[in-house]
Amino acid sequence: xxxxxxxxxxxxxxxxxxxxxxxxxxxxxxxxxxxxxxxxxxxxxxxxxxxxxxxxxxxxxxxxxxxxxxxxxxxxxxxxxxxxxxxxxxxxxxxxxxxxxxxxxxxxxxxxxxxxxxxxxxxxxxxxxxxxxxxxxxxxxxxxxxxxxxxxxxxxxxxxxxxxxxxxxxxxxxxxxxxxxxxxxxxxxxxxxxxxxxxxxxxxxxxxxxxxxxxxxxxxxxxxxxxxxxxxxxxxxxxxxxxxxxxxxxxxxxxxxxxxxxxxxxxxxxxxxxxxxxxx
Amino acid sequence: xxxxxxxxxxxxxxxxxxxxxxxxxxxxxxxxxxxxxxxxxxxxxxxxxxxxxxxxxxxxxxxxxxxxxxxxxxxxxxxxxxxxxxxxxxxxxxxxxxxxxxxxxxxxxxxxxxxxxxxxxxxxxxxxxxxxxxxxxxxxxxxxxxxxxxxxxxxxxxxxxxxxxxxxxxxxxxxxxxxxxxxxxxxxxxxxxxxxxxxxxxxxxxxxxxxxxxxxxxxxxxxxxxxxxxxxxxxxxxxxxxxxxxxxxxxxxxxx
Numbered sequence: 001x002x003x004x005x006x007x008x009x010x011x012x013x014x015x016x017x018x019x020x021x022x023x024x025x026x027x028x029x030x031x032x033x034x035x036x037x038x039x040x041x042x043x044x045x046x047x048x049x050x051x052x053x054x055x056x057x058x059x060x061x062x063x064x065x066x067x068x069x070x071x072x073x074x075x076x077x078x079x080x081x082x083x084x085x086x087x088x089x090x091x092x093x094x095x096x097x098x099x100x101x102x103x104x105x106x107x108x109x110x111x112x113x114x115x116x117x118x119x120x121x122x123x124x125x126x127x128x129x130x131x132x133x134x135x136x137x138x139x140x141x142x143x144x145x146x147x148x149x150x151x152x153x154x155x156x157x158x159x160x161x162x163x164x165x166x167x168x169x170x171x172x173x174x175x176x177x178x179x180x181x182x183x184x185x186x187x188x189x190x191x192x193x194x195x196x197x198x199x200x201x202x203x204x205x206x207x208x209x210x211x212x213x214x215x216x217x218x219x220x221x222x223x224x225x226x227x228x229x230x231x232x233x234x235x236x237x238x239x240x241x242x243x244x245x246x247x248x249x250x251x252x253x254x255x256x257x258x259x260x261x262x263x264x265x266x267x268x269x270x271x272x273x274x275x276x277x278x279x280x
Numbered sequence: 281x282x283x284x285x286x287x288x289x290x291x292x293x294x295x296x297x298x299x300x301x302x303x304x305x306x307x308x309x310x311x312x313x314x315x316x317x318x319x320x321x322x323x324x325x326x327x328x329x330x331x332x333x334x335x336x337x338x339x340x341x342x343x344x345x346x347x348x349x350x351x352x353x354x355x356x357x358x359x360x361x362x363x364x365x366x367x368x369x370x371x372x373x374x375x376x377x378x379x380x381x382x383x384x385x386x387x388x389x390x391x392x393x394x395x396x397x398x399x400x401x402x403x404x405x406x407x408x409x410x411x412x413x414x415x416x417x418x419x420x421x422x423x424x425x426x427x428x429x430x431x432x433x434x435x436x437x438x439x440x441x442x443x444x445x446x447x448x449x450x451x452x453x454x455x456x457x458x459x460x461x462x463x464x465x466x467x468x469x470x471x472x473x474x475x476x477x478x479x480x481x482x483x484x485x486x487x488x489x490x491x492x493x494x495x496x497x498x499x500x501x502x503x504x505x506x507x508x509x510x511x512x513x514x515x516x517x518x519x520x521x522x523x524x525x526x527x528x529x530x531x532x533x534x535x536x
Binding site (some may be wrong): 139142144146147149152155156160164168172175176177179180182190192196197209221224230231232233234237241244279 | 310319322323325326332335336337338339340341342343344346351354355358359362378383386389390393400401403404405406407408409411412414421422425426427428429430431432434435438439442443445446449452453456459460461462463464465466467469470471473474475476477478479494495496533534536
């Protein structure tokens with residue numbers, strides 16, 4: 001059944017079309033929606049006749065494929081080209097195969113009839129919101145294999161080789177058996193805690209051992225939630241970089257002092273004069 | 281007709297055509313016959329490999345620049361693997377016992393150095409690797425900070441990273457006690473003496489850490505279990521989240 005033959009409510013059609021056009025909807029989509037609205041309005045007004053039409057024998061396949069645009073779903077984007085405007089696309093076979101691989105038509109392409117309006121054949125319904133939009137930029141990307149993996153392997157083997165060579169020649173320390181009654185002088189924590197041990201010289205143990213480490217760990221974890229500056233350009237982050245560099249320098253200085261400038265009794269020494277009291 | 285002996289490359293090709301070979305190496309593997317240096321096979325080489333598929337198929341080109349990452353995160357992970365392997369080796373020869381009858385832990389350390397094949401080298405690797413890992417994880421954190429890589433959407437991954445730093449310190453510190461020599465016991469005594477100053481739970485915290493009031497045999501067993509099982513277990517979970525979030529948050533940050 002063609003659009004012209006379909007019973008419909010033309011007033012509803014015009015009203016819907018005007019409303020959609022005013023809303024700035026694309027004219028083809030607006031037309032499709034308005035047609036569907038018109039048909040639905042008529043069916044709601046005349047339920048008995050609509051039921052009769054449903055039971056009526058179906059039209060031949062060709063007619064069904066081309067002619068039921070008016071009755072179909074809303075938000076229809078006619079995918080196929082107009083019969084009249086693009087004669088290449090007019091045969092059903094040419095449309096069902098992917099466009100890029102379709103062979104060129106070999107003659108017998110029907111020409112549109114003179115004096116007949118162009119008709120849109122609706123072959124697929126694709127609501128516009130159903131099309132996924134890819135927004136990620138492709139950018140300048142390289143394959144992980146081989147470019148990144150080669151780099152990682154080289155870095156890994158250099159480190160492994162350096163570590164094996166170092167370990168071959170330098171033995172890990174092993175002092176005499178642990179003796180709880182004999183405190184070595186000085187007794188130092190492992191190097192990564194020497195900054196804290198150094199702080200113990202200046203603050204109450206609760207401050208140096210509990211409050212400051214907790215504050216540093218929690219503070220570090222909170223960095224991204226405190227620093228809300230979205231830029232990653234070093235020029236835009238002068239305050240953040242300065243503060244963190246001060247913190248790093250502070251930690252490194254304390255650790256170096258604790259490691260090399262503290263001797264017996266954890267008193268200040270000069271490592272070049274009194275020697276190094278540091279073990280890994 | 282004279283039969284020519286097959287050339288080595290023929291033999292190689294024939295082996296690589298067998299069903300067994302093809303069942304082991306998935307399509308795209310560089311060991312499979314017909315690997316071509318095309319975009320498709322390069323992508324498959326990453327995707328179809330259990331080790332490499334931690335990576336995406338492609339990365340931003342600037343991420344290859346050595347002075348952007350200095351490979352610090354990857355090397356920290358490599359050190360963790362190395363420490364796991366050397367640690368498993370050492371576990372075969374070490375008993376965490378320090379009872380009055382005799383400090384097995386200490387004598388085991390001595391025999392690792394003197395009578396275990398490659399024992400000394402493996403122990404050295406484990407010790408130096410551990411120190412290096414603390415260092416590389418700290419540097420990795422500094423790098424991530426200076427490149428601003430903790431900014432949205434990577435905030436949570438930074439938090440996971442801070443937890444990983446904490447766990448790395450914990451692993452290193454628990455391992456420090458295990459040789460059971462003067463260096464170990466007194467460094468740990470100094471380090472844990474601070475727990476006695478924690479507010480409200482001073483005694484409990486100290487007892488929980490030491491398994492007693494001073495560093496003793498209970499502490500050794502406790503820290504051994506923490507060192508070889510509990511902390512690595514937790515660390516691996518956080519590592520998995522860390523790596524997974526890198527991918528989900530859009531791969532490497534930048535460029536600056």
